[in-house]
Amino acid sequence: MMTRGKLLHMNAGNGECSYASCSTLQRKVIQEAKPVLEDVIKKMFNNIIGDFPRSCFNMADLGCSSGPNTLFTVSNIIKIVQVLCHEKSCKMPEFQAYLNDLPDNDFNTIFKSIPSFHRDLKEAEAEANCFISGVPGSFYERLFPSKSLHLVHSSYSLHWLSQAPEKIENNNNIYITRTSPPQVFEAYMKQFDKDFSRFLQVRSEEIVTGGHMVLTFLGRSIPDPYGSHSAHLDLLSKSFIDLIHEVQYFTSANFLLSSSNSLRV
Amino acid sequence: MMTRGKLLHMNAGNGECSYASCSTLQRKVIQEAKPVLEDVIKKMFNNIIGDFPRSCFNMADLGCSSGPNTLFTVSNIIKIVQVLCHEKSCKMPEFQAYLNDLPDNDFNTIFKSIPSFHRDLKEAEAEANCFISGVPGSFYERLFPSKSLHLVHSSYSLHWLSQAPEKIENNNNIYITRTSPPQVFEAYMKQFDKDFSRFLQVRSEEIVTGGHMVLTFLGRSIPDPYGSHSAHLDLLSKSFIDLIHEVQYFTSANFLLSSSNSLRV
Known part of the structure; x- marks a missing residue:
C-alpha cells in the first residue's frame, strides 16, 4: 500500500478545478475557529516565557495546501498579535511562518501570492516583518528543529491518515460505510490512533515550552460510526x-x- | 524598468532546456569553492560561540535555483560537519537548510527531489536530521528573522543585479561592451555598489555573532571593463x-x- 505522501495532493494552480477555486468550506472552518486562535494567542501573550513573543514568533501551518486559505491563517495571527501589542503598547515581534504540506503540493502558486499577502497586510495597517518559508513533508514525521515553534496550527487536514489501514476487506468501499464489516471500523480507529500519537510525539519535540497548538479536524457528533457523514x-x-x-x-x-x-x- | 524579481528566473522542470539539465558549469564552480567552505566550517567549529553548532546549524543558500546543484551544497555542508564531529567525537547537530530564490523559481521540482536527497545522505552514511525549507524572495531584501543564521552560502548568483541601471543609453547592448558609452560602465558599477551594500546590510541583521558567509560570484581578472568576458x-x-x-x-x-x-x- 502506498503511503498518502506519495499518492495525494490538492489540485494545483488557480484554474476552475483547482483546490484554490474550491475551498470556501475550508475557509469557513478557519473563520469559525478564529475565536479559539484568539484565545490561545492571548493566553500565550499573557504568559510570556523567556523572550517570547518579543523577538520572533515562530508559527507553522500544517497541511496548508495551495490557495487563498494558505496565507489567510498567517494573516489572522499577525492581526491578532497586532491588536494585543497595541493594547499593551509593546513592539510587534518578527514572524517566521512555516507553511507545510506534502512535497507534491503546489508551493509555486503559494510563493507567487506572497507579494499580494504583504500588500494586503499593509492596506490593513498590520505591516510586520513576516518571513515565509515552504516546508515540504508529511506532518506525521519531524519537520522542524527541536524546540523551535511557538504556535502550531492545522485546519481541516488531520483527518487525512498517513495511509489506509493495511490488509482489510471493505466490500469495495473507500472508507467506513454501512456495508463495511465491523473490523474495518477497528482498523481505521487503530490507524488514526497510531497516526495521531505519532503526530503528537513529533510535535512535542518541535514545540518550545509554553508553546501551543490549534488543531481543527473532522469528527462525529454521534457515536454511530456509520452515521450521516458517510x-x-x-x-x-x-x-x-x-x-x-x-x-x-x-x-x-x-x-x-x-x-x-x-x-x- | 521592472525589477529582476518580476522578470527573471531559471527554466523550470527537468526537461532538455531546463536549468536543471544545463547547470554543469555552476556545479563545477561549487566544487572548486568547496575547500573555502571546508575552511570556514572548520573555523566555525573551532570557535564555538554559545551552543553553536551543538543544537541546530542554520544555513541559507541564496539563489539556490532548481536542479541537481540545489541540494548539492547542503549535502556538502552536512558531510563536512560530519567529518569534524567524527574527529572530535561529538554529536551531530540538527540542520535547518533554507533554500532561497525568487518567487518564480521552480520550488516544486526542488521539493520533489528531497526524498532522494535524504536517501543519498543515508547511502553516504551521513544521515542527519536536516529540515529543508524553501524561502521565496529577493536576496536584496530581508528574508530571515534577526540573528537567526549561522552560515550563508551563495554560488554564481550575486552577479545578478536587482535591476538594470535606470536611464542609460547603451547603443542596443544588454550589458557593458566595447560599443557602450563610458557612463554605462559607471552606471553598472553604481548599481552593483548599491545592491551589494544592501545585500551586506540585510545579511548583517540576519546572521548570528560569529556566523560566516561564503559568496562565489563572477568577477574580472583584468581592469579593462570591456575585456574578453563581454x-x-x-x-x-x-x-x-x-x-x-x-x-x-x-x-x-x-x-x-x-x-x-x-x-x-
Whole structure:
C-alpha cells in the first residue's frame, strides 16, 4: 500500500478545478475557529516565557495546501498579535511562518501570492516583518528543529491518515460505510490512533515550552460510526467503482480492437 | 524598468532546456569553492560561540535555483560537519537548510527531489536530521528573522543585479561592451555598489555573532571593463536585436495581412 505522501495532493494552480477555486468550506472552518486562535494567542501573550513573543514568533501551518486559505491563517495571527501589542503598547515581534504540506503540493502558486499577502497586510495597517518559508513533508514525521515553534496550527487536514489501514476487506468501499464489516471500523480507529500519537510525539519535540497548538479536524457528533457523514462517501465509492468498470470495459474493448487489427495485418 | 524579481528566473522542470539539465558549469564552480567552505566550517567549529553548532546549524543558500546543484551544497555542508564531529567525537547537530530564490523559481521540482536527497545522505552514511525549507524572495531584501543564521552560502548568483541601471543609453547592448558609452560602465558599477551594500546590510541583521558567509560570484581578472568576458554578451545582444527585428517584421506583415483580409470582407 502506498503511503498518502506519495499518492495525494490538492489540485494545483488557480484554474476552475483547482483546490484554490474550491475551498470556501475550508475557509469557513478557519473563520469559525478564529475565536479559539484568539484565545490561545492571548493566553500565550499573557504568559510570556523567556523572550517570547518579543523577538520572533515562530508559527507553522500544517497541511496548508495551495490557495487563498494558505496565507489567510498567517494573516489572522499577525492581526491578532497586532491588536494585543497595541493594547499593551509593546513592539510587534518578527514572524517566521512555516507553511507545510506534502512535497507534491503546489508551493509555486503559494510563493507567487506572497507579494499580494504583504500588500494586503499593509492596506490593513498590520505591516510586520513576516518571513515565509515552504516546508515540504508529511506532518506525521519531524519537520522542524527541536524546540523551535511557538504556535502550531492545522485546519481541516488531520483527518487525512498517513495511509489506509493495511490488509482489510471493505466490500469495495473507500472508507467506513454501512456495508463495511465491523473490523474495518477497528482498523481505521487503530490507524488514526497510531497516526495521531505519532503526530503528537513529533510535535512535542518541535514545540518550545509554553508553546501551543490549534488543531481543527473532522469528527462525529454521534457515536454511530456509520452515521450521516458517510452518505457522500457511499456515493463516491459507487462512482469510483463505476469508473473502474468503465476503464476495464474500455481497456478490454481496446484490446479486442487492437487484436482484430493485428489479425487483419 | 521592472525589477529582476518580476522578470527573471531559471527554466523550470527537468526537461532538455531546463536549468536543471544545463547547470554543469555552476556545479563545477561549487566544487572548486568547496575547500573555502571546508575552511570556514572548520573555523566555525573551532570557535564555538554559545551552543553553536551543538543544537541546530542554520544555513541559507541564496539563489539556490532548481536542479541537481540545489541540494548539492547542503549535502556538502552536512558531510563536512560530519567529518569534524567524527574527529572530535561529538554529536551531530540538527540542520535547518533554507533554500532561497525568487518567487518564480521552480520550488516544486526542488521539493520533489528531497526524498532522494535524504536517501543519498543515508547511502553516504551521513544521515542527519536536516529540515529543508524553501524561502521565496529577493536576496536584496530581508528574508530571515534577526540573528537567526549561522552560515550563508551563495554560488554564481550575486552577479545578478536587482535591476538594470535606470536611464542609460547603451547603443542596443544588454550589458557593458566595447560599443557602450563610458557612463554605462559607471552606471553598472553604481548599481552593483548599491545592491551589494544592501545585500551586506540585510545579511548583517540576519546572521548570528560569529556566523560566516561564503559568496562565489563572477568577477574580472583584468581592469579593462570591456575585456574578453563581454564577447558572448556582444553576440547575445546581436541575437536579441535580430529577434526583435524579426518579431517587428512578423507583426507588421501580420497586420498588413489582417488589414487586407478586412478590406476584402
